[in-house]
Amino acid sequence: MRDVIICRCEEVTLSQLEEIIKHHDPSARELKLRTRAGMGICGGKTCRPLLDKVLQKLTDKPPTDDIPLKVQPPVRPTSLAQLGGSGDET
Amino acid sequence: MQKHDAVIIGAGPAGLNAAIALRKHDLNVLVIDEFPHLGGRLLGQLHEEPNGEWWNGIKEAEKLVNEAKALNTEMLTNVSVHHIQRKDGAFVVHTNRKNYEAKNVLIATGAAETANPIPGWTLPGVMTIGAAQVMTNVHRVRVGEKGIVIGVNVLAAAIARELLLAGIRLHSLALPINNAVTDEQSHPKMVMERLSRIAHLAPSPLLRFGGKFAKYKWAQNIAVSFYPKKGINMWDVPIHLRKAVKEINGTEQVESVTMVDITKDGEIIPGTEEEIPVDFVCIAGGLYPLAELAAVVGVPFKYVEPLGGHVPVHNEKMETPVEGVYVAGNITGIESAKVARAQGKVAGLSIAFRMKKDAAIQKEIEKAMDEVKTTRDNATIQFHPEIARGRDDIHAQFNKYLNG
Numbered sequence: 280m281r282d283v284i285i286c287r288c289e290e291v292t293l294s295q296l297e298e299i300i301k302h303h304d305p306s307a308r309e310l311k312l313r314t315r316a317g318m319g320i321c322g323g324k325t326c327r328p329l330l331d332k333v334l335q336k337l338t339d340k341p342p343t344d345d346i347p348l349k350v351q352p353p354v355r356p357t358s359l360a361q362l363g364g365s366g367d368e369t
Numbered sequence: 370m371q372k373h374d375a376v377i378i379g380a381g382p383a384g385l386n387a388a389i390a391l392r393k394h395d396l397n398v399l400v401i402d403e404f405p406h407l408g409g410r411l412l413g414q415l416h417e418e419p420n421g422e423w424w425n426g427i428k429e430a431e432k433l434v435n436e437a438k439a440l441n442t443e444m445l446t447n448v449s450v451h452h453i454q455r456k457d458g459a460f461v462v463h464t465n466r467k468n469y470e471a472k473n474v475l476i477a478t479g480a481a482e483t484a485n486p487i488p489g490w491t492l493p494g495v496m497t498i499g500a501a502q503v504m505t506n507v508h509r510v511r512v513g514e515k516g517i518v519i520g521v522n523v524l525a526a527a528i529a530r531e532l533l534l535a536g537i538r539l540h541s542l543a544l545p546i547n548n549a550v551t552d553e554q555s556h557p558k559m560v561m562e563r564l565s566r567i568a569h570l571a572p573s574p575l576l577r578f579g580g581k582f583a584k585y586k587w588a589q590n591i592a593v594s595f596y597p598k599k600g601i602n603m604w605d606v607p608i609h610l611r612k613a614v615k616e617i618n619g620t621e622q623v624e625s626v627t628m629v630d631i632t633k634d635g636e637i638i639p640g641t642e643e644e645i646p647v648d649f650v651c652i653a654g655g656l657y658p659l660a661e662l663a664a665v666v667g668v669p670f671k672y673v674e675p676l677g678g679h680v681p682v683h684n685e686k687m688e689t690p691v692e693g694v695y696v697a698g699n700i701t702g703i704e705s706a707k708v709a710r711a712q713g714k715v716a717g718l719s720i721a722f723r724m725k726k727d728a729a730i731q732k733e734i735e736k737a738m739d740e741v742k743t744t745r746d747n748a749t750i751q752f753h754p755e756i757a758r759g760r761d762d763i764h765a766q767f768n769k770y771l772n773g
Binding site for chain 2 (some may be wrong): 281282283284285287293297324325328329332333336337342343344345346349350351352353354355357358361
C-alpha cells in the first residue's frame with residue numbers, strides 16, 4: 280500500500296512521522312521541527328488536527344488543554360506588504 | 370482611525386444575530402467575513418427535520434442578512450482577518466484590506482473539517498464533504514458524475530442526501546481504512562456506537578437499524594457483527610460499516626477507489642479488494658472549532674472532547690477571560706446552526722451590556738441564555754451526545770480563570 284501524505288505543503292508522510300515518534304518520543308513542536316510537517320505555506324491549515332491526532336495516538340498521551348502547536352499570526356496567507364503596513368492602512 | 374464598538378469576525382448565524390442585537394442597541398458594529406457571500410455555513414444547509422419541515426439554510430441566511438441590513442449594519446465580504454492585537458484596552462483587527470480598531474471583538478469563525486487521510490487523498494477530485502456541499506448548494510457546480518463518501522457520520526449522512534437531491538450519483542458511504550489518524554472513524558464498532566445516538570433522525574433506515582441497539586453496547590456489537598455485506602440502503606445509497614476504502618487511485622485525478630471488506634474490528638479481510646470507478650471522492654472526517662484568532666489574541670483553551678476538541682474558554686454569557694473578547698457559534702463547540710444563532714444573540718447582548726451597563730440588557734441576556742438551552746435541548750442533530758456535560762466543563766473552567 281502507498282504511503283499516506285499528512286502535510287501536503289511539505290510532503291511529509293505518515294510513516295516519516297511514525298519513525299520520528301518511535302525514536303525520539305517528541306513534543307508536538309519537536310515533531311514539527313524534525314519533519315517540517317505543519318511549516319508549509321498554508322501554516323498547517325489542513326494538517327494541524329492530523330498531526331495532533333498522530334502524536335496523541337502513537338504516544339498514548341492524553342490531549343492537554345493547551346493547543347499542541349502554538350498558533351502564530353498571520354493565521355491566513357498574507358502578503359509581506361500587508362504585514363509591513365505599506366498597504367492602505369489608515 | 371474610527372473605533373468600532375464591536376468588530377464581529379464571521380457572518381454566519383452567530384455573527385449575524387450578534388450584529389442584529391448590537392444594532393438594536395444602536396451600537397457601532399462592523400461584520401467581516403472572508404467568503405464572498407454573507408450567511409456562513411448556513412448557505413450550504415438543506416435538510417428535512419423529523420416533523421417533515423425543511424430547513425433551507427439559504428432562506429435562513431437571507432432572513433438574518435435582511436434584518437441586519439434593515440438596521441444599517443456595516444458588513445464586509447471577501448475580507449480575511451489574520452491577526453487580532455490588544456492595544457490600550459482595545460483591539461486592532463488585522464485584515465487583508467486594512468486594520469480596524471474595536472472596543473470589543475466577537476470571534477464567530479465557526480468550524481473547519483478534519484480529513485481522513487488515506488493513500489491517494491491528495492489527488493485532484495478528492496474534497497471534503499463540506500466542499501462538495503458548498504459547490505453543490507452555493508456555487509451550483511456539479512462536483513462529478515459519480516462519487517463515493519469516505520467516512521460514516523452525521524455530517525456525511527446529511528450532506529450525502531443533499532448531493533442526491535441535486536442529482537449527483539453516489540456509489541456508497543464507506544469507512545476509511547484504519548491508520549493512526551483515521552482511528553475511531555475507521556472502526557465499525559465505534560462508528561456504530563456514534564450512529565446509534567442519532568437514531569431519532571428518521572426516516573433513515575440505517576439510523577433506525579442502529580437505533581434499535583442504541584442502549585446496549587453488547588447489542589451494538591451484534592449489529593456490527595451481522596451488518597449486511599451489501600450495506601444498508603439510505604435513500605438508495607448503501608452505507609457500509611464492514612467495507613473500507615483502502616486507497617484512492619488515479620494518475621492526474623481520481624479514477625477509482627480500492628474497497629476492501631473489514632472485520633468487525635476494522636481489520637482488512639485479505640483477498641476482498643474491489644476496484645470501484647468514481648470521478649470524485651468526498652472525505653467526511655468531522656468538524657473542529659476554528660479558533661486560531663482566539664489563540665493569537667491570548668484566550669486560554671481547554672480540551673473538551675464532546676465539543677470537538679480545543680475550545681476557547683468562555684462562560685454562558687459568551688465572554689472569554691480576555692476582557693472585550695467574545696466567542697459564539699461553532700468556535701465554542703460543534704452544534705447546529707440554530708444553537709449558533711441563539712449564542713450570537715447572547716454575545717451581542719453581552720457586548721451591549723459592557724458598553725451601556727443597562728440593567729434592562731441584563732434581563733435580555735438571561736432570556737437569551739435560556740433560549741440557547743431550549744434550542745440545544747430541542748436540537749434534531751446532535752453532533753455529540755454529551756454536549757451538555759462539555760458545556761458545563763468549559764463554563765467551570767471560565768470561573769477557575771476568574772477566581773485563580
